Amino acid sequence: MSDLKHPRKKIEDAIAAGNLHELLMISGMLHGHFCPFSALGVKGGVRAMKDLRANSTGMEEVIAIIETNNCFSDGVQITTGCSFGNNALIFRDYGKTAFTLAHRTGDGIRIAVKTDKVMEERSPEATALFEKVVTRRSGTDAERKKLNELWTEFSFHLLNIPDEKVFDVRGVKIDVPAYARIFSSVKCSVCSENIMEPRARMKDGKPICLACSDYEYYQLAGDGISVIGR
Ligand SMILES: [Zn+2]
Ligand SMILES: [Zn+2]
Structure with a gap:
C-alpha cells in the first residue's frame, strides 16, 4: 500500500514484482482508457527503471526525455514518476514513440518502439475500427465500444510480448540539464x-x-x- 512517506510505493512494488498488469491498471487512471501505446509506455518505463535500478520521488533524481506526446508518454510518466508537473519530464517534440531515462550522472537508457511490429500484432478488425472511430471521428457508439474492447484486450496482451519484439533498447550517456530553477x-x-x-x-x-x-x-x-x- 502507498502511504504518506512513500506515495509511489504501490507502483514501485509492482515494478519490483514485474506486475505490468497492475501498472497498466494504474496508468488507466491517468490516461482514461487502455490502448497499445500506453501499454508500451508502461512496459518501456518498467524496463528502464529496472535496467537503471532507479527510484523516483519526483525530485528529478532521474529524468525522462520523451520524444512524443502520444499515449505512450502517459505510461512512461506513471512508471518512471517523471511527470509534466514535477519537472523531471523533458519534452522533445520529435514525433517518435521513444524516451530516454537517465540518472543525474547522465547514464541512461533509450527505448524506442518498433512501430511496424506493433501494427503487425494488431488485429485487422481493430485497425479498421481505429481508422473509422479515431482517425475520421465517425462510427457508431457500438463501434466505439467494440474498439475499446479490442484495444483493452490487445493492450494487456502486449505486456506479455518479449521486449526485443517491440523495443529497440540501448544504453546512452546524455548531458543532464541543471535542476529546474525556482522563480519568484x-x-x-x-x-x-x-x-x-x-x-x-x-x-x-x-x-x-x-x-x-x-x-x-x-x-x-x-x-x-x-x-x-x-
Ligand atoms: Zn491512449
Ligand atoms: Zn494578466
Whole structure:
C-alpha cells in the first residue's frame, strides 16, 4: 500500500514484482482508457527503471526525455514518476514513440518502439475500427465500444510480448540539464494573477502577463518555442 512517506510505493512494488498488469491498471487512471501505446509506455518505463535500478520521488533524481506526446508518454510518466508537473519530464517534440531515462550522472537508457511490429500484432478488425472511430471521428457508439474492447484486450496482451519484439533498447550517456530553477512570482498589473517572473512582460513600467499583453501566446516545445496563437 502507498502511504504518506512513500506515495509511489504501490507502483514501485509492482515494478519490483514485474506486475505490468497492475501498472497498466494504474496508468488507466491517468490516461482514461487502455490502448497499445500506453501499454508500451508502461512496459518501456518498467524496463528502464529496472535496467537503471532507479527510484523516483519526483525530485528529478532521474529524468525522462520523451520524444512524443502520444499515449505512450502517459505510461512512461506513471512508471518512471517523471511527470509534466514535477519537472523531471523533458519534452522533445520529435514525433517518435521513444524516451530516454537517465540518472543525474547522465547514464541512461533509450527505448524506442518498433512501430511496424506493433501494427503487425494488431488485429485487422481493430485497425479498421481505429481508422473509422479515431482517425475520421465517425462510427457508431457500438463501434466505439467494440474498439475499446479490442484495444483493452490487445493492450494487456502486449505486456506479455518479449521486449526485443517491440523495443529497440540501448544504453546512452546524455548531458543532464541543471535542476529546474525556482522563480519568484510577480503580479500582472491587468488581471492581478501571479506569473512566474521570466514569463512576465513589462508595459508602462508594470509587469503584465502574456495573456493580457499583445504578445503572441507561446507554447514551449522541447528546446524551441513555437507560436500557437494570439
Ligand atoms: Zn491512449
Ligand atoms: Zn494578466
